[in-house]
Amino acid sequence: MTKTNFTALLVEKAGEKEYRRSIVNRSLEDLPPGGLLVRVRYSSLNYKDALSALGKPGVTKNYPHTPGIDAVGEVVECLGGAFAPGDPVIVTGFDLGMNTAGGYGQYIRVSPDWAVRLPDGLSPRESMILGTAGFTAALSVWKLAGAGIGPEAGDILVTGASGGVGSLAVAILAKAGYRVTAATGKAAEKDFLLSLGAAEVISRDEVLAGSDRPMMKERWAGAVDVVGGETLVAAIKSTRYGGAVTCCGLVASPELSMNVFPFILRGVSLLGVDSVQCPMASRLKVWEKLAGDWKPAHLESVVEETTLETLEPKFHAILKGQVKGRVLVKL
Numbered sequence: 001m002t003k004t005n006f007t008a009l010l011v012e013k014a015g016e017k018e019y020r021r022s023i024v025n026r027s028l029e030d031l032p033p034g035g036l037l038v039r040v041r042y043s044s045l046n047y048k049d050a051l052s053a054l055g056k057p058g059v060t061k062n063y064p065h066t067p068g069i070d071a072v073g074e075v076v077e078c079l080g081g082a083f084a085p086g087d088p089v090i091v092t093g094f095d096l097g098m099n100t101a102g103g104y105g106q107y108i109r110v111s112p113d114w115a116v117r118l119p120d121g122l123s124p125r126e127s128m129i130l131g132t133a134g135f136t137a138a139l140s141v142w143k144l145a146g147a148g149i150g151p152e153a154g155d156i157l158v159t160g161a162s163g164g165v166g167s168l169a170v171a172i173l174a175k176a177g178y179r180v181t182a183a184t185g186k187a188a189e190k191d192f193l194l195s196l197g198a199a200e201v202i203s204r205d206e207v208l209a210g211s212d213r214p215m216m217k218e219r220w221a222g223a224v225d226v227v228g229g230e231t232l233v234a235a236i237k238s239t240r241y242g243g244a245v246t247c248c249g250l251v252a253s254p255e256l257s258m259n260v261f262p263f264i265l266r267g268v269s270l271l272g273v274d275s276v277q278c279p280m281a282s283r284l285k286v287w288e289k290l291a292g293d294w295k296p297a298h299l300e301s302v303v304e305e306t307t308l309e310t311l312e313p314k315f316h317a318i319l320k321g322q323v324k325g326r327v328l329v330k331l
């Protein structure tokens with residue numbers, strides 16, 4: 001292959017707890033080995049990307065590193081022939097952007113087993129407005145549906161509703177016919193959440209009221225929680241008999257401190273959601289739903305577009321819970 005140079009964001013360790021980010025010129029030889037080379041067109045910002053970019057513990061072990069857990073683009077070459085040059089593919093999760101150079105570079109090289117063919121019904125741009133956040137939101141809805149919680153079951157609570165996973169969970173649930181109660185810490189985003197299809201918007205405090213009791217008043221048929229900690233406890237304690245709560249995030253806390261009463265007296269289920277190692281068969285089904293009858297109606301209304309040059313302030317904002325909807329990164 002001829003020498004190809006490209007632009008990428010590079011995070012380097014600059015001191016004990018200091019990390020420096022710069023936009024650099026890279027060549028294909030800088031990429032790790034792998035059977036699939038992709039020219040990336042869009043990536044996105046997820047909570048984990050900010051952790052990686054700012055050198056926070058738990059995501060990336062080795063620097064220098066290019067973050068970006070999401071990427072869409074076209075295949076340049078594929079050993080083994082699973083994809084042909086020019087095929088549009090989505091890569092999310094696995095090790096992309098964690099310790100494998102990720103979507104904040106114009107090229108990625110990964111295992112072909114990590115890629116999903118871009119489904120009909122989604123443009124590359126739309127697939128990254130969704131990205132890991134949309135995939136995780138859809139996987140959460142998929143899990144609720146699999147636990148028998150359909151639209152007829154009753155209200156679904158979505159916590160952290162103005163963020164990436166939350167806003168897309170609201171939109172997907174509404175599109176799938178559920179009645180959604182969106183819980184947010186940002187009173188100013190009420191109209192945004194109603195426009196995504198929430199039937200009702202409540203404050204974070206309202207979710208938490210009474211959560212110190214062993215059980216709370218039965219309110220939700222199900223819940224999609226991204227917050228963790230006391231919010232997840234409150235969601236579980238206020239879910240109705242036979243309901244289910246999905247857990248994917250920890251923005252408030254990774255702790256879960258509660259009794260077993262909701263599980264053994266109300267038959268409530270706690271459903272774990274992992275987008276990273278999600279098996280390919282489920283991955284394909286969930287992307288198909290996202291491209292089809294669960295595709296949110298107003299995807300453009302949840303997105304702000306950035307480039308590698310304008311991404312920096314967003315890393316800090318997302319860790320403070322200040323990002324609304326999704327941040328798209330154009331490569």
Ligand code: NDP
Pocket residue numbers: 045046047048132133136159160161162163164165166183184185186204226227231247248249250251252273274275276318319320321322323324325
């Ligand atoms: P965002 O920052 O976009 O959204 C999180 C939202 O949670 C915020 O916008 C805010 O919404 C709310 N929030 C923030 N801080 C607090 C707090 N201290 N207490 C209560 N609510 C808070 O992040 P993402 O949507 O990208 O990710 C959400 C979580 O899901 C993260 O923990 C992330 O790591 C996890 N995640 C897990 C995945 C998996 O595979 N398991 C995949 C993707 C994400 P509001 O102001 O509306 O309340």
